[in-house]
Amino acid sequence: MTWLRALGGTARAGVTIERTRLEPLVALRAAAGVATVVGLALWLVSPAYAASAAFGAFSAGTATFQRSWRPRKLIALGAGGSLALSTFLGYLAAGRTVTFVLLLALWAFVAGMSWAVGSTAGIVAAGTVAIMLVTVTLPTSVEQALEHAAVIAFGGVVQAALIVVFPIRRWGAHRDALADAFAAVADYARRLRHDPTAPFDPEAMMQARKAATLTPSQARRRPGFLHGPRGLAERVRPAVAALADPRVGAPAEGPQRDRARALLKATADILDAAARSIRRGTRAQVPPDVLEVLGTAPDDEVLRGPARQAAVQLTRLLHEVLATAHSGDTHARPGAAGEKSDPGLLVRPAMHRLAPVVLRTMRRELHRDSPVFRHAVRLAAVASLGWLLGTVLPLGHGYWAPIASVMVMRPDFHQTYARAVGRFAGTLVGVALATGVVQLAHPDAGLSGALAVLSAGLTYLLMRTGYMASQCFTAAYVVFLLGMGGETWHQTVRDRVTLTLVGGALAMLAYLLFPAWETPRLRDRLADHLAANGMYAAAVIEGFADPGGGHRANVRRQLLASREANAAWDESFGRAKKEPVRHRGLTRGEAEDAEEALRSVGRAAMLLETHLPESGAPPVPGAARFAEALTADTAKAARDVRERRNPDWRRVEEALEEWERADGGEDPVVRRGAELLVSALEDLATAVSRTPLEQDVESSRREREEQAESEEAERREEARRTKDRPRDAG
Known part of the structure; x- marks a missing residue:
């Protein structure tokens, strides 16, 4: 792909709005967490503390929307704690430029290396770098720095408490992963009716396995219904493939093929019903004609040989699926998959035992060819350079340049460039909207806080519809939040748009200079x-x-x-x-x-x-x-x-x-x-x-390249010697 086409593709990806299932109740709960901490801080302390608390609550709420199989409340607590720590350490080093730049570079490098653990860890860690850049400007003493760190951590605590008090779809992500696995096999069976050698994408199966990997605490509380069905979906998949394939199953044409198609259709309908049952927590509803096909399959005399063997095995598995789905026991008592009763449990380390695992994972990525290591180096360099550049430029709020860089950078080219485009476009729209509201309404601290909470809620609601859409309301959220702290709109709009563009350009340039091409x-x-x-x-x-x-x-x-x-x-x-x-x-x-x-x-x-x-x-x-x-x-x-x-x-x-x-x-x-x-x-x-001719061409090409490199090295050496040679005084 040429550079022009690649940049065009990333630009289109950055501004694309995706159609996905929204989660309004989850967004409302997270926005309520932001509203709670903002309201309490405005009532009890001051707008400056309300801004710190809002940053913590907003970032902790954002972290809970990342894809993770750990409980959301733990993610909120972890995000709030790490944000508080980065704020306090940043303030301690903020008095001296050299000290702060070194701390910022080290913190950004560790945040970049956290991508070795997973995307959720990487995104949360990037947020701690951003919060370090912003909140160090708020305190004026060590005591105030501790207070600001505490209110930021309090924001994470509030988000976690709301998740506990107002649970929405308990084990919902795990249910969806298991249901998606059944739906994937159902779609596979349906496609096999028309294409007996259709491919199967195992991604849904892999996600279901990850969802079934539990911490000891989760294992004691997991509903019994989530314990066994995944294995059934795994065994149905090869059975339908063996029945459909004409090379080892039913012939390509004739009565056996017709009977195989009928059984495949019944399989798809049953698995879809099971998927709905798992997702909604209700009993499976299967049409009578489907059950009739399943009931006559064991005594079927049309299928013969390997096809009959596959059909018998498939029928037995489908009866097990129906027995599980008909029970509707999706709210079964916890403990069905506890550690002691289930020796085959897929175990995930608990949070307090995660540090050694994380360190080992990061250590494996500490080499020059690792995309994660190269991302960490880029992140450290760009965060430091962006902060220095922001302080030198004659613009206020210079931290927006490194924040934009840190939040858009990813270990791969496409996401980094697409997010840079999406962030700038979203920031431009969001700041323009927020500016218009501020100019028309002239809100005080209370109204600015309410507008910030509304913007946060819209950010959460649109979190999964595309980066540009969420960034639009994130930009508006920050403008209202700074306005709540006493900064007028003209102090933030032009500066933030310009510095966001600078930060995005820095992120793009960093990947160009130190890439990690796949x-x-x-x-x-x-x-x-x-x-x-x-x-x-x-x-x-x-x-x-x-x-x-x-x-x-x-x-x-x-x-x-x-x-x-x-x-x-x-x-x-x-x-x-x-x-x-x-x-x-x-x-x-x-x-x-x-x-x-x-x-x-x-x-x-x-x-x-x-x-x-x-x-x-x-x-x-x-x-x-x-x-x-x-x-x-x-x-x-x-x-x-x-x-x-x-x-x-x-x-x-x-x-x-x-x-x-x-x-x-x-x-x-x-x-x-x-x-x-x-x-x-x-x-x-x-x-x-490759043919012998192609191998000879490749060998000749390598020899020419090596010879050219050798000649170029000799020319450089000769030029260096000529430059170093003393000139004749005459």
């Missing part, structure tokens, strides 16, 4: 994707070689690793397509072909997983040799992809030939699945392989 890492991501999918397929084949060997746990582990690698590849490739740089060793077309081939590998392994034998079944001849060859060739092929060599699947092909000779073609499912695997692996090799 494009050069595509081959590594592709190699990881290949390794994970190959090991998943090998684990499934091993289950046929040794049915009593307990391979199902290994299959599950490799499946999860495959999903993580697939998600990493999708994210990396999605970012790379928006970057104005090219990969010299992997074109976009090659990457798309390789991605399609790897999806076929994963699909073939999934189809085989459906037919894994139970313990005690006889081993499948040739499976052990094939699994061993697949494991070895996968490891070598991953290295080849990283090092730009052509992958070779010779051992896998030879093992398949031996397998065919060993069982005489009597296995209609397992060996057919192995053939699909080999075909997909060959497609992958074709996608990333």
Whole structure:
């Protein structure tokens, strides 16, 4: 992608309004928290303290809207505490420019590194940098700094208390994640009716697993209904795929295909009903004709062979789904998934045990090639430079430049540039609206506080509709808040618009000078994707070689690793397509072909997983040799992809030939699945392989580049020696 197209794409993304489900009650509760602390501070103390308290309550409320599976009240408390700490430390260092700049750079660097933990931590940490820049201008003594820090923390406490007192959709995010998983499988079953080899996006399954990873406290309180259904959705997915695929399931045409389509439609309807039941907390409502299809499926004489086997398994799973959904027990007593009663619980560290995990995660990112490390360096440099620049420029409120930079910067190019555009556009509109209101109404401190609370509520309401929309009312909120503190509108509008533009430009320039492009890492991501999918397929084949060997746990582990690698590849490739740089060793077309081939590998392994034998079944001849060859060739092929060599699947092909000779073609499912695997692996090799001519051209190009670099180095050295040589006095 060219720079012009990339910048145009980021500009459009920055001003795009997204259609999403609003949460008016949650927004109203968060706005009530801001109103509570502003009102109390105005009544009991002063407008300056009300501004500090409002900053804390607003930021803590904003933090609760970030995607996280921890309780929102803990996020509010954590945000309020970290905001208070940054305010106090910032004031202690604010007396000397050098000391404050060093503290600001260190704090911003740590905030940037917190992206290693996740986006929620990164966004909350960026807010602490912004609050350090603003509130250090309010206190005039250490005692006042402590008081301002306390009222900021109080804002977080109020938000947490409101979440406890007025809960809205308890476990709502977890319910939605589980419901989305069922809805994703339902959509998959519906698409399989028309496209038997349709792809499945595992993102909803991954989010459901993350939602099911609980702290010990959450495990004791989780409703019983959220405990088991996720496993059912996981098992239904390969069953519907095996039934629909004409290579290992129902034939492409004829009565079996018609019966398979009817069962797939019933599956989709049942899973949709289960999703609604989970999301709304009500009993599932399934049409009678759907239940009739499900009731006749076990005695169905139309389906035969592997298709019948898949249909029987699918029917059994759907009965389990109905038994769970019909109970309507979405408000079951807590403790059903407690730690002691559920040894398979997915455990998340409690907040007080999180520090060592965070430090280890950050330490792993402390290297030059890490996007998180490079983001932290950029953030530290831009925050410090922006603050110094804001103090030098003949404008008031110079902290707006570094605040704009800090709040828009992200570890990747597209989000940073899009948010910079969105922030400037939103700020321009928001300041213009707020300015008009101030000029017409001339509000006092009380009315300014009320307008600030209204703006905060609209920010919360539009938080997920696009960055520009939320920033519009955030800008208005700040103007009203500063007006409440006694600053007139003309002291903030022009300065803030100009400095916001400066801050956005600094953020863009920083990424340009010290980028973290995703494009050069595509081959590594592709190699990881290949390794994970190959090991998943090998684990499934091993289950046929040794049915009593307990391979199902290994299959599950490799499946999860495959999903993580697939998600990493999708994210990396999605970012790379928006970057104005090219990969010299992997074109976009090659990457798309390789991605399609790897999806076929994963699909073939999934189809085989459906037919894994139970313990005690006889081993499948040739499976052990094939699994061993697949494991070895996968490891070598991953290295080849990283090092730009052509992958070779010779051992896998030879093992398949031996397998065919060993069982005489009597296995209609397992060996057919192995053939699909080999075909997909060959497609992958074709996608990333280069002809000898292309390899020679690449080698010649590298030699020319190395020679040019050597000659350039010699010229620079000669120029340096000429410059350093003493001139003739004559």
